[in-house]
Amino acid sequence: MSDDHYYDEETETALEKVKRLFRENKAVSAGVGLTIAAFMGASYGVRTGRREFAQHMFRARVGFQFFTLAALIGGGMFYDNKRKEERLALEQNRIALQEQGENV
Incomplete structure (x- = not known):
């Protein structure tokens, strides 16, 4: 399904919707990836006893989660307007x- 292709929200499955939303809003995809990376870094820091590194990664995770949430809200509003226009x-x-068909 290309970005220019019109989709039917009533027949779209949940998985198709998630895939479409991730394709439409690249910032959300990046935010999720960065959040996961920060969480894994924090986990590594805890396991290896590097407390300061782990603390930095936990703080980065919170920042990335905020970024992801902002991207979700902003992107949702943007794409909602775009879908209404379409x-x-x-x-x-x-x-x-229809009017052309009636006039012929």
């Missing part, structure tokens, strides 16, 4: 095609 354009196109 639906409106499709509806206007459908109406125009």
